[in-house]
Amino acid sequence: MKPLQQLTTEAYRQKRRLVSPLMGFPGLSLTHSTIKLAQQNVDEHFKVLKALAERFHPDLIFPLMDLSVEANALGRYTVFPCRESATVPKDDFNIEDLELLRNINIAFDTRLRGVVETVRLMSKKLPADIMKGAYVTGPYSLAALIMGAEDAAMAAVMDTDKLNKLCNFAKEKIQQYIRLLVDAGAEAVCLLEPTAVMLSPEDFEQYSAAFIREICNEYKNSDIAIIYHTCGNTMHLVEKMAGSGVDAVSLDSPEAGVDLPGVADIISSDVVIIGNINPTGTILSGTSDMVREEVSSLLRSMDSYPNFVLSTGCDLPEDVPLENIAAFMQTGREYRIS
Amino acid sequence: MEKEELLQKILHCVENGKVNNAAPYPPNMKGKDGADEWTKKALEEGIGPDEILSEALIKAMDVVGKKFSEKKIFVPQMLISAKAMNAAMEHLKPYFQSGAVKKKGLFIIGTVAGDLHDIGKNLVGMIVEGAGWEVLDLGVDVNSRKFLDAIGSHKDAVVGLSALLTTTMANMKTIAQDIKQQYPEVPLIIGGAPVNENFKTEIGADGYAPDPQGAVSYLNSLIA
Ligand code: B1M
Numbered sequence: 001m002k003p004l005q006q007l008t009t010e011a012y013r014q015k016r017r018l019v020s021p022l023m024g025f026p027g028l029s030l031t032h033s034t035i036k037l038a039q040q041n042v043d044e045h046f047k048v049l050k051a052l053a054e055r056f057h058p059d060l061i062f063p064l065m066d067l068s069v070e071a072n073a074l075g076r077y078t079v080f081p082c083r084e085s086a087t088v089p090k091d092d093f094n095i096e097d098l099e100l101l102r103n104i105n106i107a108f109d110t111r112l113r114g115v116v117e118t119v120r121l122m123s124k125k126l127p128a129d130i131m132k133g134a135y136v137t138g139p140y141s142l143a144a145l146i147m148g149a150e151d152a153a154m155a156a157v158m159d160t161d162k163l164n165k166l167c168n169f170a171k172e173k174i175q176q177y178i179r180l181l182v183d184a185g186a187e188a189v190c191l192l193e194p195t196a197v198m199l200s201p202e203d204f205e206q207y208s209a210a211f212i213r214e215i216c217n218e219y220k221n222s223d224i225a226i227i228y229h230t231c232g233n234t235m236h237l238v239e240k241m242a243g244s245g246v247d248a249v250s251l252d253s254p255e256a257g258v259d260l261p262g263v264a265d266i267i268s269s270d271v272v273i274i275g276n277i278n279p280t281g282t283i284l285s286g287t288s289d290m291v292r293e294e295v296s297s298l299l300r301s302m303d304s305y306p307n308f309v310l311s312t313g314c315d316l317p318e319d320v321p322l323e324n325i326a327a328f329m330q331t332g333r334e335y336r337i338s
Numbered sequence: 339m340e341k342e343e344l345l346q347k348i349l350h351c352v353e354n355g356k357v358n359n360a361a362p363y364p365p366n367m368k369g370k371d372g373a374d375e376w377t378k379k380a381l382e383e384g385i386g387p388d389e390i391l392s393e394a395l396i397k398a399m400d401v402v403g404k405k406f407s408e409k410k411i412f413v414p415q416m417l418i419s420a421k422a423m424n425a426a427m428e429h430l431k432p433y434f435q436s437g438a439v440k441k442k443g444l445f446i447i448g449t450v451a452g453d454l455h456d457i458g459k460n461l462v463g464m465i466v467e468g469a470g471w472e473v474l475d476l477g478v479d480v481n482s483r484k485f486l487d488a489i490g491s492h493k494d495a496v497v498g499l500s501a502l503l504t505t506t507m508a509n510m511k512t513i514a515q516d517i518k519q520q521y522p523e524v525p526l527i528i529g530g531a532p533v534n535e536n537f538k539t540e541i542g543a544d545g546y547a548p549d550p551q552g553a554v555s556y557l558n559s560l561i562a
Binding site: 149153156200232317 | 355361362363364409411412413414415417418421454456457460504505531532
């Protein structure tokens with residue numbers, strides 16, 4: 001059993017839960033920083049994470065979510081708004097360009113290197129009882145960033161060879177990135193595959209899960225936990241996600257359509273389920289009492305499942321009030337399974 | 339070939355996303371004619387463009403929209419069906435332009451300012467077009483000015499706003515209010531993952547649709 005599963009099971013035995021909201025951006029207010037600064041500067045980035053760790057002490061912590069890092073490292077056009085996460089807008093792409101992209105060594109990219117160094121600082125300087133995670137864009141989502149999300153969706157049926165080739169290429173670059181992150185001290189790697197929510201279960205298996213399986217194989221006999229995150233309504237995809245060899249699945253909120261106890265009923269209990277408080281609902285615009293109620297109700301609904309970690313359905317937006325995160329953490333910490 | 343059979347062929351091609359003879363999808367129809375060729379043939383055989391629209395295209399896209407709502411097909415399959423519909427529409431365009439065939443009305447759609455997400459908006463546009471409406475797509479990152487200009491030139495249009503970010507819901511509210519202030523009688527429908535019925539009421543829009551099929555039902559209710 002890997003540490004993530006071990007800790008989850010151990011907590012359950014003690015009738016409590018691990019608690020880990022996906023909270024990068026709200027931490028910016030703790031250090032008076034901006035998304036742009038933190039996503040481009042290692043020290044600034046680490047300061048935010050340190051402040052979050054000190055304030056909330058989650059069981060698992062991640063850097064700021066940034067789905068543009070890998071595509072940007074591969075030379076794709078990227079924009080950097082001050083108060084929003086960096087974005088990769090649609091740009092021209094021909095499959096012939098792939099050969100040019102192949103020659104790019106992403107390990108030399110400053111921003112990607114910056115995330116690796118942030119993880120190194122997390123590993124060295126954050127308390128040992130907080131597990132250090134890292135985000136990586138999943139193969140299909142990276143392919144969609146490279147060729148455009150709509151074109152990637154079309155290619156899933158019209159140009160299967162091309163898309164397979166691109167996803168395989170994305171997987172190879174991702175593997176290289178993961179090795180750097182693990183070397184820097186990442187104990188859990190969360191593969192972000194948001195764009196794959198658009199696919200049918202069969203296409204999801206072909207363009208995402210099959211490649212994730214290859215990534216998992218590399219870490220089968222290690223302590224590194226591989227987490228599969230897809231946001232949106234993934235009820236038609238969870239079995240493919242859980243069956244890909246990952247250690248955990250991270251799922252979106254009931255408002256997005258995800259029924260967490262329903263998921264726990266159909267997937268293997270060896271796979272940890274991470275989720276799924278709505279990141280843009282009560283926690284963003286409700287009171288702390290409302291957050292406590294929502295979190296308690298989720299916890300109660302998962303009482304009979306040992307393989308559960310309390311989290312949010314996706315990354316929290318910057319405007320989430322810190323007192324609501326505190327309410328989330330406190331409710332999670334104090335809860336006892338009946 | 340019988341008229342019914344030809345219309346069925348077009349319907350089948352659109353429903354299953356067979357664009358033209360050269361298209362590799364769906365695999366079981368490889369090398370066969372698609373919506374493009376069958377529509378051309380139907381017109382040559384003297385079938386009216388209005389009949390092709392109502393008996394083949396609208397019916398096919400209705401099935402496609404329903405299958406999507408029921409999660410029997412997904413975004414790629416829906417995009418391909420829309421592409422097949424477009425291939426058929428290309429042959430009908432001259433008849434729309436000459437006024438020989440009338441559309442149900444004009445639908446102006448756009449993704450609101452600050453928001454670049456357009457796949458959902460595009461799908462809504464395609465399904466609405468397939469339901470017999472003319473669609474004017476203003477694209478992404480569309481501000482009040484652009485919406486107002488478009489409405490100014492088409493005062494009997496219905497307007498649709500799409501937003502995918504919680505941060506751009508505020509822009510949707512501003513745009514909705516600007517539109518309603520200047521054109522209170524213009525029907526306004528909103529959609530996109532973070533918005534809902536309550537938000538529709540809050541911003542003074544007239545309709546909310548969770549998916550393209552919902553948008554079509556709303557539009558058709560206006561002319562029923
Ligand atoms: C008028 O009447 C109507 C009626 C119905 C209407 C309607 C209008 N409009 C839509 N509908 C409805 O019908 C459609 C069909 O059923 C539906 O449309 P949808 O659009 O919901 O569904 C589509 C068919 C498929 N869904 C999609 O197309 C969205 C998929 C996800 C993965 C997504 C994508 C692909 C992209 N993204 Co973005 N993106 C995400 C999405 C995460 C997810 N898993 O959902 C989401 C929406 N993005 C997000 C974010 C934060 C961002 N994105 C950004 C950028 C992008 C890309 C450009 C890379 C790409 C867009 C490509 C494109 N051409 O559209 C950035 C913002 C850029 C900007 N200014 O807009 C960025 C800020 C940064 C980032 N994290 O990447 C999140 C929003 C969080 C929130 N609630 O605010 C997000 C949920 C992912 C996440 N969890 O981080 C219905 O909503």
